[in-house]
Amino acid sequence: MSLFSSIAIISSPLSHLGPMFFSSFAFNLLLTPRWVIGSSMCGAPAWLDDPTDRLVGHAVDADIQTIRNSALLLNNYLSKNVDILKGCSVVELGSGVGITGILCSRFCREVVLTDHNEEVLKILNKNIELHQPSETPDCVGLVAEKLEWGNADDISRILQKYSGGFDLVLGADICFQQSSIPPLFDTVEQLLRFRKGSCKFILGYVSRAKIMDTMVVDEATRHGMQISEVHGTRSVVGNLEGVIFEVSLH
Numbered sequence: 001m002s003l004f005s006s007i008a009i010i011s012s013p014l015s016h017l018g019p020m021f022f023s024s025f026a027f028n029l030l031l032t033p034r035w036v037i038g039s040s041m042c043g044a045p046a047w048l049d050d051p052t053d054r055l056v057g058h059a060v061d062a063d064i065q066t067i068r069n070s071a072l073l074l075n076n077y078l079s080k081n082v083d084i085l086k087g088c089s090v091v092e093l094g095s096g097v098g099i100t101g102i103l104c105s106r107f108c109r110e111v112v113l114t115d116h117n118e119e120v121l122k123i124l125n126k127n128i129e130l131h132q133p134s135e136t137p138d139c140v141g142l143v144a145e146k147l148e149w150g151n152a153d154d155i156s157r158i159l160q161k162y163s164g165g166f167d168l169v170l171g172a173d174i175c176f177q178q179s180s181i182p183p184l185f186d187t188v189e190q191l192l193r194f195r196k197g198s199c200k201f202i203l204g205y206v207s208r209a210k211i212m213d214t215m216v217v218d219e220a221t222r223h224g225m226q227i228s229e230v231h232g233t234r235s236v237v238g239n240l241e242g243v244i245f246e247v248s249l250h
Contacts, residue, residue, distance in 0.1 A: 073242040074100055074172040074204030077233055082107055088167035091158070091191065093147070093184070094174040096120065098127045104170070105131070105142045112162065114147035116154075121146060150183025155190050165195040172204040173242075175212060181219050189223040192249050201225075201247035206240050216245075224250050 078085065078100070085107040092101040095113035097120075105111040113124050124144035131142065145161075147154045159165070169191050175181060192199045207213055220227040225247050233244035 077244045090168045091166045092170040110141040113144045116148035149187045169201040173206045185219040185223045197249045203245040206242045
């Protein structure tokens with residue numbers, strides 16, 4: 001069995017992705033589907049056949065592209081830096097179907113998956129339900145919570161409920177609308193300040209426009225943060241350029 005146990009996606013329409021979806025070494029290591037209901041695993045390598053866990057994903061085409069872009073980038077980085085996850089408390093922003101957060105749960109003591117969309121939260125909760133606790137004995141908690149970026153009530157509720165704060169904040173390809181960037185970094189700043197600087201934000205960033213690239217850096221700076229590109233992480237994902245950023249308070 002590989003370092004990362006396999007995870008299956010129950011989803012439509014994953015089958016059209018074909019072998020390309022599974023071509024990355026990191027994604028093969030981290031995300032090895034076993035059952036794909038309503039689609040075919042034709043073309044997937046035989047070694048992927050490992051029924052250790054299940055992950056339900058209910059995705060449309062646009063979501064699949066996001067998964068491919070962001071998960072390949074961030075999961076590849078995490079697969080090479082597992083030590084930063086061990087024993088940590090993690091909150092993931094904009095979790096989507098929860099691939100990255102659930103993978104992290106194999107090493108973290110606590111993982112909080114978040115999204116603002118009620119339908120997405122239902123999917124996250126279903127994934128958690130099917131993710132058997134016995135398969136992740138080192139993970140104390142894996143939960144889904146509603147969190148709308150910039151929403152003071154949501155942020156306050158999260159920080160009250162998880163009063164110890166978080167060691168890591170994760171985000172995978174969550175910067176794709178200009179209007180979302182200020183509330184995103186407002187939320188990140190509050191999460192980081194709650195731990196008085198002992199927390200950092202790891203962002204799997206996919207570049208779509210120069211104006212967005214500039215805006216991300218400017219917003220981080222405006223919120224009193226230092227944003228640094230992680231050396232060696234710049235790569236092409238899909239037809240876009242991606243990079244891992246580490247963000248911390250000054």
